[in-house]
Amino acid sequence: MAEAPLLSVEDLATWFDEDERVVRAVDGLSFEVRRGETVGIVGESGSGKSVTSLSVMGLVPRPPGRIVAGRVVFDGQDLLQLGDDAMRRIRGRRIAMVFQDPMTALNPFLRISTQMTEVTRLHLGHSRADARAHAIRMLETVGIPDAEGRIDDYPHQFSGGMRQRVMISMALSCRPELLIADEPTTALDVTIQAQILELVSQLKADTGTSVVLITHDLGVVAGMADRILVMYAGRLFESAPTRELFARPANPYTRGLLLSVPNPLQAKGAELYQIPGLPPDLAETTAGCAFAPRCERAEAVCRSTPPPLVRLTAERESRCHFASELFQAP
Amino acid sequence: MLRFILRRLFVTVPMVLVVVSLTWGLIRLAPGNFYTGEKPIPPAIEQNLRQRYGLDRPWYVQYGRMLGSVAAGDFGISLHYIGQPVNGILASALPVSALLGALSYLLALVVGVAAGVLAALRQNSRLDYASMTAAMVGISLPNFVLGPVLVLVFALSWYWLPPARWNGFGINLILPVVTLSAVYMAYVARLARSGMLEVLRSNYIRTARAKGLPERTVLLRHAVRGGLLPVVSFSGPALAFLITGAVVVERIFALPGLGNYFINANLNRDEPLIIGIVAFTSIAVLVFNLLVDVAYAFVDPRVRY
Ligand SMILES: Nc1ncnc2c1ncn2[C@@H]1O[C@H](COP(=O)(O)OP(=O)(O)OP(=O)(O)O)[C@@H](O)[C@H]1O
Numbered sequence: 001m002a003e004a005p006l007l008s009v010e011d012l013a014t015w016f017d018e019d020e021r022v023v024r025a026v027d028g029l030s031f032e033v034r035r036g037e038t039v040g041i042v043g044e045s046g047s048g049k050s051v052t053s054l055s056v057m058g059l060v061p062r063p064p065g066r067i068v069a070g071r072v073v074f075d076g077q078d079l080l081q082l083g084d085d086a087m088r089r090i091r092g093r094r095i096a097m098v099f100q101d102p103m104t105a106l107n108p109f110l111r112i113s114t115q116m117t118e119v120t121r122l123h124l125g126h127s128r129a130d131a132r133a134h135a136i137r138m139l140e141t142v143g144i145p146d147a148e149g150r151i152d153d154y155p156h157q158f159s160g161g162m163r164q165r166v167m168i169s170m171a172l173s174c175r176p177e178l179l180i181a182d183e184p185t186t187a188l189d190v191t192i193q194a195q196i197l198e199l200v201s202q203l204k205a206d207t208g209t210s211v212v213l214i215t216h217d218l219g220v221v222a223g224m225a226d227r228i229l230v231m232y233a234g235r236l237f238e239s240a241p242t243r244e245l246f247a248r249p250a251n252p253y254t255r256g257l258l259l260s261v262p263n264p265l266q267a268k269g270a271e272l273y274q275i276p277g278l279p280p281d282l283a284e285t286t287a288g289c290a291f292a293p294r295c296e297r298a299e300a301v302c303r304s305t306p307p308p309l310v311r312l313t314a315e316r317e318s319r320c321h322f323a324s325e326l327f328q329a330p
Numbered sequence: 331m332l333r334f335i336l337r338r339l340f341v342t343v344p345m346v347l348v349v350v351s352l353t354w355g356l357i358r359l360a361p362g363n364f365y366t367g368e369k370p371i372p373p374a375i376e377q378n379l380r381q382r383y384g385l386d387r388p389w390y391v392q393y394g395r396m397l398g399s400v401a402a403g404d405f406g407i408s409l410h411y412i413g414q415p416v417n418g419i420l421a422s423a424l425p426v427s428a429l430l431g432a433l434s435y436l437l438a439l440v441v442g443v444a445a446g447v448l449a450a451l452r453q454n455s456r457l458d459y460a461s462m463t464a465a466m467v468g469i470s471l472p473n474f475v476l477g478p479v480l481v482l483v484f485a486l487s488w489y490w491l492p493p494a495r496w497n498g499f500g501i502n503l504i505l506p507v508v509t510l511s512a513v514y515m516a517y518v519a520r521l522a523r524s525g526m527l528e529v530l531r532s533n534y535i536r537t538a539r540a541k542g543l544p545e546r547t548v549l550l551r552h553a554v555r556g557g558l559l560p561v562v563s564f565s566g567p568a569l570a571f572l573i574t575g576a577v578v579v580e581r582i583f584a585l586p587g588l589g590n591y592f593i594n595a596n597l598n599r600d601e602p603l604i605i606g607i608v609a610f611t612s613i614a615v616l617v618f619n620l621l622v623d624v625a626y627a628f629v630d631p632r633v634r635y
């Protein structure tokens with residue numbers, strides 16, 4: 001029996017009430033994150049990646065959102081059953097989060113020092129002076145030059161990349177066991193992106209924190225994640241160790257995503273593949289596979305019967321009627 | 331910042347000049363004169379009066395004298411309150427108006443902010459609907475209706491409060507303050523509500539919650555500043571409106587404030603007093619707006635002048 005996972009999401013369903021409709025943003029999602037592991041979650045826009053992370057954090061806005069089913073087991077306890085106070089003691093201390101847009105994720109009215117020290121004063125019981133010293137150390141760790149001189153600046157005095165570094169140092173300041181990064185680099189320049197990702201992997205190596213890295217860019221997770229989860233329409237479509245997923249995708253959707261990653265070896269100007277069509281309306285339940293209208297491999301059964309999540313190996317799953325075939329004969 | 335303040339103080343000068351000039355022109359356009367009453371007066375006396383107050387001089391001499399009085403800050407002698415210096419009237423009326431205005435705005439801030447913030451926290455609750463309906467009524471009800479209604483109910487029917495009479499600062503201020511404050515209370519409540527709603531949905535509040543901060547800290551440390559910024563910016567225009575409102579309210583409740591004197595001065599064509607009140611209030615409005623802008627920069631660190 002392997003070590004119990006740090007995080008185990010079981011059959012999670014998070015829906016949003018929208019006028020007369022119900023948007024099933026996440027619908028029956030299960031996955032695990034082990035200690036020290038980096039898990040990448042990829043999928044097109046609207047596939048439910050952010051809603052998944054907010055559900056784990058207990059931050060789904062309610063209303064309109066509600067978690068209708070499932071468990072989020074973190075270190076043995078179901079977070080969905082925890083009271084507000086108990087959940088607050090976990091947020092920011094044991095599970096921390098970095099959001100997509102560093103320009104708006106920090107409070108523009110408060111000094112960086114205030115925003116950094118309030119976390120450790122709250123969770124670690126730091127004194128004012130300790131918290132400040134700790135915050136300066138954290139800022140130095142993430143490579144903010146002259147951290148001591150800049151800690152009393154306001155967010156708008158930092159560039160986007162620097163703000164994301166501040167966010168990361170703030171998230172890591174209580175040494176959380178799990179760091180959820182929701183598109184931490186999407187809003188940044190390409191060169192800054194690489195620096196931030198490098199920083200995350202380095203910090204992860206230093207602290208042993210588990211990381212959930214959310215992105216719609218397979219290129220980003222390729223170099224960082226141990227395992228990748230592919231989401232589509234609020235469901236898990238494939239999960240596999242990173243190398244295997246790239247070498248032998250066992251799901252038509254994953255294949256489509258892989259084909260649309262820019263290949264540096266490809267001739268410049270060559271047209272990039274794009275999965276035809278658009279993701280489905282999540283308020284409408286389909287009889288068959290949610291991907292069927294866009295899938296090149298689709299057959300009659302795909303439109304009538306929802307595909308099961310097929311376990312291919314101990315480490316791999318794929319949601320497709322033809323999962324085993326695809327896995328065996330790529 | 332200092333340069334900004336100096337520059338703003340500097341532009342105050344031409345603005346006040348324009349305001350008093352317009353006022354002066356309008357007085358001249360209005361029919362009648364300070365000595366014209368119901369009974370016609372003999373031409374000889376009229377001649378005397380015109381000479382005595384310099385009305386026989388060419389208009390530019392009179393205009394120049396008026397500007398001189400504004401520049402010197404000494405507005406001369408009232409034409410109606412015979413022998414009384416305008417500055418003395420201003421000094422006696424100002425505390426009344428200032429107190430009325432300050433109490434009204436304070437009440438509007440306290441009640442408006444509380445109602446607006448609570449409504450935002452309990453969006454779409456009964457409390458939200460109730461306070462927003464009250465705000466709607468507050469905005470649509472003119473003070474010259476609200477004032478008499480309040481008097482009728484609280485003073486003339488229930489005998490709880492004195493209707494109208496000035497006997498120093500006290501309980502007799504309650505009805506005027508409530509009357510004057512109602513509209514601003516309503517505006518502040520609506521501004522506070524929409525400001526808070528917007529901020530509570532913002533990314534940085536989500537970050538604050540993700541840090542595990544208690545809801546109280548999220549609200550008081552993280553949300554209130556940005557959420558109440560619209561209320562701060564409203565304080566500038568609010569003062570200008572308060573002044574107009576005070577004219578009506580002081581009249582209704584017979585308070586000896588600037589507004590009441592202003593109406594009398596206009597009815598009496600009491601030029602020095604009109605110019606004095608206009609010059610004084612326009613300077614007050616401009617300076618107060620400057621203070622609001624300075625306060626804004628303190629609340630929002632992104633604002634730099
Ligand atoms: N606050 C909300 N109210 C209503 N619907 C919501 C809300 N948040 C998310 N949704 C819905 O949930 C679905 C999934 O959204 P989510 O943000 O998780 O997608 P995502 O995978 O993170 O996409 P992206 O790559 O664009 O960030 C979307 O269809 C969206 O309309």
Ligand code: SF4
Nearest residue numbers: 289292295302320321
């Ligand atoms: S089940 Fe059918 S439609 Fe869905 S991914 Fe597999 S082949 Fe495509």
Ligand SMILES: [Mg+2]
Nearest residue numbers: 049050051182
């Ligand atoms: Mg997202």
